[in-house]
Amino acid sequence: MDRENKTLTVPKTKEHPLRKTWRSIDYSWYVLRKNNLTLAGFFMIVFLLFLVILSPVIVIYDPYETDSDNVLSPPSWRHLFGTDQWGRDIFSRTIVATQLDLFIALTTVLASASVGAIIGAVSGYFGGKVDLLMQRVTDILLAFPSLILAMGIMAALGASFWNLMLTQFVIRIAIFIRVARGEMISQKENEYVEAAVCSGNSTSRIIIRHLLPNCITPVAVMTTLNFGYAILVTATLSFIGLGLNPPTAEWGLMISDGASYLVLGAWWLSIPGAFIVLAVLGFNLLGDGIRDLAG
Amino acid sequence: MSENLLLNVTKLSTNFYLYEGVMRVLDEISFQIRPREVFGLVGESGSGKTVASLSILRLILPPGRIISGEIFFEGTDLLKLPQKEFSKIRGKKISMIFQQSRTALNPFMKIGEQIARIYRTHEGLSKSEAMEKAIESLKRFRIPEAEKRVESYPHEFSLGMAQRVMIAMMMACNPKLLIADEPTTGLDVTTQAQILDLMKEARDKIGTSILLITHDLGVAAQTCDRLAVMHAGHIVEIADVEVLYGRPLHPYAKALLNSIPRVDKKVRISDIPGFVPSLLNPPKGCRFINRCPKVILGVCEKAKPEMIEIDRGHFVMCHLYEGK
Amino acid sequence: MGLFRYIVKRFLLFIPILFGITLVTFTITYFLPGDPAAVRLGGSPSVEALEEMRIKMGLYKPVWERYFIYMSDLLSGDLGKSYLTDRPVLYEIGDRVLATLELSFVSLFIIVVIGIPLGVISAFKKNSIIDHVARFVGVSGISIPSFWLGLVLIFLLFYVARIFPPPLGRLPPGIDEPARITGFYIVDSLLSGDLETLKLSLYYISLPAITTALVNLAPITRMTRSAVLDVLEKDYIKAARAAGLPERQIYKDALKNALIPILTTIGLSIGFMISGSIVIEKVFSWPGIGLFALQSIASNDHNPIQAYILIVGLTFALINLLTDIAYGFVDPRIKYG
Numbered sequence: 001m002d003r004e005n006k007t008l009t010v011p012k013t014k015e016h017p018l019r020k021t022w023r024s025i026d027y028s029w030y031v032l033r034k035n036n037l038t039l040a041g042f043f044m045i046v047f048l049l050f051l052v053i054l055s056p057v058i059v060i061y062d063p064y065e066t067d068s069d070n071v072l073s074p075p076s077w078r079h080l081f082g083t084d085q086w087g088r089d090i091f092s093r094t095i096v097a098t099q100l101d102l103f104i105a106l107t108t109v110l111a112s113a114s115v116g117a118i119i120g121a122v123s124g125y126f127g128g129k130v131d132l133l134m135q136r137v138t139d140i141l142l143a144f145p146s147l148i149l150a151m152g153i154m155a156a157l158g159a160s161f162w163n164l165m166l167t168q169f170v171i172r173i174a175i176f177i178r179v180a181r182g183e184m185i186s187q188k189e190n191e192y193v194e195a196a197v198c199s200g201n202s203t204s205r206i207i208i209r210h211l212l213p214n215c216i217t218p219v220a221v222m223t224t225l226n227f228g229y230a231i232l233v234t235a236t237l238s239f240i241g242l243g244l245n246p247p248t249a250e251w252g253l254m255i256s257d258g259a260s261y262l263v264l265g266a267w268w269l270s271i272p273g274a275f276i277v278l279a280v281l282g283f284n285l286l287g288d289g290i291r292d293l294a295g
Numbered sequence: 296m297s298e299n300l301l302l303n304v305t306k307l308s309t310n311f312y313l314y315e316g317v318m319r320v321l322d323e324i325s326f327q328i329r330p331r332e333v334f335g336l337v338g339e340s341g342s343g344k345t346v347a348s349l350s351i352l353r354l355i356l357p358p359g360r361i362i363s364g365e366i367f368f369e370g371t372d373l374l375k376l377p378q379k380e381f382s383k384i385r386g387k388k389i390s391m392i393f394q395q396s397r398t399a400l401n402p403f404m405k406i407g408e409q410i411a412r413i414y415r416t417h418e419g420l421s422k423s424e425a426m427e428k429a430i431e432s433l434k435r436f437r438i439p440e441a442e443k444r445v446e447s448y449p450h451e452f453s454l455g456m457a458q459r460v461m462i463a464m465m466m467a468c469n470p471k472l473l474i475a476d477e478p479t480t481g482l483d484v485t486t487q488a489q490i491l492d493l494m495k496e497a498r499d500k501i502g503t504s505i506l507l508i509t510h511d512l513g514v515a516a517q518t519c520d521r522l523a524v525m526h527a528g529h530i531v532e533i534a535d536v537e538v539l540y541g542r543p544l545h546p547y548a549k550a551l552l553n554s555i556p557r558v559d560k561k562v563r564i565s566d567i568p569g570f571v572p573s574l575l576n577p578p579k580g581c582r583f584i585n586r587c588p589k590v591i592l593g594v595c596e597k598a599k600p601e602m603i604e605i606d607r608g609h610f611v612m613c614h615l616y617e618g619k
Numbered sequence: 620m621g622l623f624r625y626i627v628k629r630f631l632l633f634i635p636i637l638f639g640i641t642l643v644t645f646t647i648t649y650f651l652p653g654d655p656a657a658v659r660l661g662g663s664p665s666v667e668a669l670e671e672m673r674i675k676m677g678l679y680k681p682v683w684e685r686y687f688i689y690m691s692d693l694l695s696g697d698l699g700k701s702y703l704t705d706r707p708v709l710y711e712i713g714d715r716v717l718a719t720l721e722l723s724f725v726s727l728f729i730i731v732v733i734g735i736p737l738g739v740i741s742a743f744k745k746n747s748i749i750d751h752v753a754r755f756v757g758v759s760g761i762s763i764p765s766f767w768l769g770l771v772l773i774f775l776l777f778y779v780a781r782i783f784p785p786p787l788g789r790l791p792p793g794i795d796e797p798a799r800i801t802g803f804y805i806v807d808s809l810l811s812g813d814l815e816t817l818k819l820s821l822y823y824i825s826l827p828a829i830t831t832a833l834v835n836l837a838p839i840t841r842m843t844r845s846a847v848l849d850v851l852e853k854d855y856i857k858a859a860r861a862a863g864l865p866e867r868q869i870y871k872d873a874l875k876n877a878l879i880p881i882l883t884t885i886g887l888s889i890g891f892m893i894s895g896s897i898v899i900e901k902v903f904s905w906p907g908i909g910l911f912a913l914q915s916i917a918s919n920d921h922n923p924i925q926a927y928i929l930i931v932g933l934t935f936a937l938i939n940l941l942t943d944i945a946y947g948f949v950d951p952r953i954k955y956g
Contacts, residue, residue, distance in 0.1 A: 037755065066826065108850070141637030143936045144928070145894035149643075152928045155916045156650035232764055238899055239766050240913055259770050259902075267775045273767035281762035319880040324949040352861055357864050386863025403876050403951065465862060 035292070041285025044278050052099050059090035063249045064094045073263055081271045084254070085261055086247075093249040094271055100244075101251055102279065105230035108168035113223045115169075116176025121215055123177070124184030125207055134177065141174035150233055154242040164243050168230055179222050183215040223292045228283035235276050251276050298481075301504050302328040302351070302472060307364030309343075309350050312357075317575045320346045321366070322528045322582075325602065328472065329496060334504045334534075335519035339567075342525040343574075344508045348474045351506075352391055353381060354537035358449060369471070387417040389466045394477040396461040406460050407445025413467045428467070436463040437492055445486040455486035459493065466497055469579070473497070474506045481516060491518050512552065516540060521608075524548045527572050527582040530602075544611040546587045581614065589615060590617070625947045635938050640932040641693065645686050647894055653919030658702040698929075699922035701915075708926045710907055716930075717802030718789060719900070719907030723892045725805075725824055730888060734836045735881065738843025741871065745848065753840055760837030765895055768828045776826065783826045786903040786930035790819055791839035827903040834895065835888050842884035846877035879949050886942040890935040 051058070060108030061079075067087030075082045081090035140212040141149070150171045157163040187193070188211065196206050235252030237243030246251045246257070251272040305325045311318040311396035320343045336344045345579065349355050350367055353373065366373040373381065393399040397504040401409055410429035414420045420428065426445065436459045451458060458478060465473065475494060495518065496504050509515050515522055516536060519545045523533045524545065532545040543549045545612045550567040567586060578584050580596045587595070604614045656672035657664065664672075678689060690698065698708040717767060741750035769786075776783040789804055797807040797816050804820035850856065850873040859869050897909030898943060906908070908927055915923035 037758070059851065073714075083795045084657075128731075136635060139636055140643060143636050143640055144643065144932045145890055145935055147897070147932045148928060150910075151897065152644075152647040155924060156647045156652075158652055181678075228762060232762075235764050236766065240898060240901060242916070252766075255764075255767055255770065262770060262774055263778065266771070269767065269770055273764065273771065277759075277763050280764075283760060284762050285760050291895065329899040342920070354857055382863050382865060384862055389864075391861040393854055393858055395854060399853045399857070401872060401876070404872075404947075412864065414862055416862075416868070436698075450951070461858075467815070531625065577901060 018068050023223060025123035028269060035289055037285050038289030038292075041282045041287075041289065045286060047100065048098055048275075048279055051095055052102065055095050055099060059092045059095050061092040063088060063093040064247060065089075072261060072268070074267055082185050082267045084257055084268055090254070090268065090271055093254060094251075094275055096184045096249040097254060097272060098279070100249065101231055101276075104165060104168065104234050105227050105279075108165055109172065109223055109226045109230050112169045112173040113176050113219055113226070116173040116216065117180040117212075117219045119173075120177035120180030120182075121184045121207065121212060124181035125188060125211065131181075134181070138174040141171075142178070146171040147233065147236065150237060150241055151240070154237055159237075159242050159245050161248075162242060164234065164237065167237075171233070172226055172230070175226075176219060176222060178216050180215050184211060184216050187211050214229055216288065223285065224283060224290050228280035228287070231276060231280050231283070247260030297358070298329060300327050301330045301332075301366040301369065302506075303365075305349070305359070305365045305367075307347070307350060307366060307450070309346055309355060309359060309361045311359045313575075315466055316575045319577055320359070320528050320574055321350065322577070323523075324528070324530045326523050326533060328504050330471075330504055331502050333495070333498060333519045335506045335515040335522040336525060337510065337522060338505065338517050338525035339551075340442060340510060341527075343528045344510075344525055345476055345547060347525070348391065348476050348506060348508055351474065352385060354391075382439070383417075386413055386465070386470070388470050389472045389474065390465040390468075390470045391474040391476065392458070392461050392465050392478050395481055396457040397449055397452070397454065399461060400464075402449055402525075405446055405448060406452075406464075407517055410445075410460075410464045410467055413464060417468045425436065432463045433460070436460075436466070438463065455490065456480055458482065458486075458490055459462060462490070462493060462497075466501070466503070469501045470503055472504045472506065474508070476508045477510070479509075479511070487514070494518070512554075518521050524551065527577065528574055529582055529599075529612060531583070531613065532609075532611045538609055544605060544609070544616060545583075545588050545613050547583050549613075550586075550588075590613070620817065622947055626944055629940060629943050629947075630813055633936070637933070640929065640936060641690060642686075644732070644929045645689055647928060648682070648921055648925040649682065649685075651921050652925065653921070654704060655919075658921075660918050662705075681937060681948055685914045693929075698926040701923055702920050703915075703918055708922045711911065711923060712926055712930065713910045715911050718905060719893065719896050719909060721789075721803045721805065722824060722827055722831065722896065722899070722905060722907065723889060724803075725828040726835065726892055727885070728829060729832035730836055730839055731885065733832070735900050735951070736840035737836075738840040738881075739847055739874065741840070742844045742847035742851065750844075750956050757837040757840045760833055760835075760840075763834065765830060766835040766898045766902050768838045769827070769834060770898060772826060772830055773902070786826070787823075788906055791823070792818070794819060823941050827899055827905055830889055830902075831892055831895065831899055835892055838891075838913050839884050839888060841878070843881050846880040846956055849880075850876045881943045882945055882949075890938050893934055894931055 035174075055246065067083065067249055070079075070083050070087045073079060073083045073086055073087075081094060084090055084093070116117050119134065123131040144152075150167050153167045153170060154163060157167070177287075184289065193206060193210065196210050201209075231251075234243055234250070235255070238248075238250050238252030239256045241256075243252060246253055254272040255269045258270075258272070304327070304491075304614050306323040307320070307321055307325070309321040311320055314342060316341060324343075324347060326334070326336075330454070336347060338344055346355065349456065351373070352360050353361070355361055364374065368384070373384070376384070400406065407426055410421070410432060411425035414425035414428045415422070418425075430441045430445055433444060438444055438456065438459055439551050449460070452460060461514055462478075473494070478494070479490050482490065482566050491514065494505055494507075498505055505518075507515065513607050519536050521533065521535050522539050523530045524539070524547065525531070526547045530545065532539065532548045539548065540552060547567070554567060572582055572585055574577060578596065580594075580598050581587070581600055584590055584595050590596075591614055600612045600614045600617065602610050639934075654669070654673075655678065656669050656676055659676065660668060660672055677685060680688075686713065695764075696709070698712070700707055701711055704711065737753050741747075746748055767841055773786050775786055794816065797813050797820075800807045800810050805817065805824070808817035808820055809822045856869060856873060859872060896905075897912060898909055899905065900907045900910040901913055904948040908930070908934070912927035913926060915921075915927070
């Protein structure tokens, strides 16, 4: 049946490129619709991005301005999510934190994905000693649970924004190198590569035009699935004091602040926590959908 | 058609429900298999042969579904049997061998055990009795050193040997009907011949009818008594092998038979132009219309042709022969 | 003999990884902030005393020599001393590692008992309501930060509902720990027949264990589901159906063949639980090695940090090695050699 299924596909006809693009958008939309969970994930991310875009309008309080008369107040019309132990507006802080956490996750994951994919692809294509060395390096990086590696690097470098960016980049570059390398090695065996070599294409052209596009899919799936994890790492590191420094408005730090006042109520930590869950869940549901689409 | 039939498939339709739409993979196909007969189902890949065989055993999984038709086997409609009853027929009265025998055997289980448990299931034998029978059945299909080989795992067999194991396993209970889906594809010619001989031998000694699915017309000619030619989910012609090879009627069957090289006659080998049409939105009339050299405009695109009996036992589904 | 060679080969491949782990651990420690000599001396020592201590601790030696000393100490089983307590790090960690392990084992028990059946059911009943619920719970599980989940559970189940105990470690203050036999409170109190302590230690471990389990449930459920589904789509399952084997038997086959990937995931889960314990232990004041590592980072106590990273790395790598070897035992197709 599998065999029949594969051969019975629609015969390929020449399509207008615009129509082809439309078809793929249409197909992605179909996948989203077909799977309610993926659709839910999509809307979660859209919602958060919407808040980020609207932030100049909706962040009416300075997230760092303290107000000693109005400490640990519960939600009200003045302060939608209440205030924290220094009287800072939690709503404003949460939105600013959304910006920051999403920024860190998106930039570092995309950076390690692109750098890792190129290193992995090149090392897989040429093989040899460099490849062997690369493999050992990834083996060693992957020998540690990434949270522990992140914790160690942050402990050594000290908590700060740029150190966190660097750490996030380092801890997941190995996995991208490995995925791209594996894919490149299996793609390299294909006959079309030989055909391309025979028809006189240069090596760089073969890699860029023929092989890389075919290695993109697994890397892309990996990338989406890593966005959520990157957010968790940022928040976790900040929570244990090894990510960003107070008074930065960041989800993990806000939870860490709120934890000290847990006896007085859960507002101070439930809001930023809910945002973390929303963001991570959104990316994970979306990543699952993309994986189904690719596989 | 009131003669003694083992299997009578009438108007069987199976669809696959995909994103692109409904794929009508089998469109009201009908054929009959008599006892002790080797019946061949030939056609290009994608014509629906495998789906037809899986439908008989009700092994179509979602997104596929059998939507209508009847499959009478020894007087009962298989499609109406409850699942539990049907399990008793599978493997005991009807069984199936697959193209990739090595993937069709459980890689984590010794083959002796795999065959023995069929005896335990269908004949209620004890462990040791079943193992003895398993050895016996391996011997029957000429697997050397059967006593030792029962301890082997599937990956330790060559392709041809694995196919023999598969046959031994599926013939364990002497079924009335054996469905063989491309049993010799991927084997070298000598092994091919041996496997086909084994199957014919099973027919001669045990009386098992065989439904042979193949795209290899040479294999079909050597092995089958009668043949059905499939094209795009339709059976377009059914006849005895000699009749079909000697006087094919349907333009597709003609083209197909012209595509095999022959030693006895000097003819130009031709290929069949075009592709099997999309089964998603198949042509309303005849599905061969886009490839047919003898289209009757105004007729062929309008209606699906009826299956008509030209000679005794020679059926064809083509507008060219209607009214003759 | 093939299997033996396979195992030996795995071990040989393990050696460069071990070497790499020590290299990473050393490098991180080398860059740790704070002056070890100052931490060691405590208070406000004079410049001369500091200088003397630095020379004594070998801080002025070249990097490669310090790495060499580190390695030779390591090979003789010496993880160095804690600057703060002046006790060997090995003892400090030995005191705490069993707390971490006890929590991990109890969580693992919960995960295996719930996660595997859930994964199996959702594979067999694909696209049923149970499947959708299990998948949603699974994705949610990996999307919730463990520290937040812990805090929320503490708030709801301790402060509000008063069902669970406060997050104050392994036993309530004032209760003596059971006579030390294995170091696991549950086992020790059972062995010494101290039912009151047994009840208390089960009570105190429950909430951190549930939190850990909830966070780690998802990978096992998912992996079980996809492993079973993967097997169910194989040709040999179709062939087994064609041979008329009862569905029960077919499910049994599928489960058996899906076992290896499931075992791998269990192995990985142990690794993740040990690394994730750093957060859970902070939230529940659980006196394990994670909490100890955090305290050491806060007080610039280098040797315990170094030891912690090394131990977690080694455990993780060892689990990977063991699952590789398990594959060799279970899968007859592995080509040894």
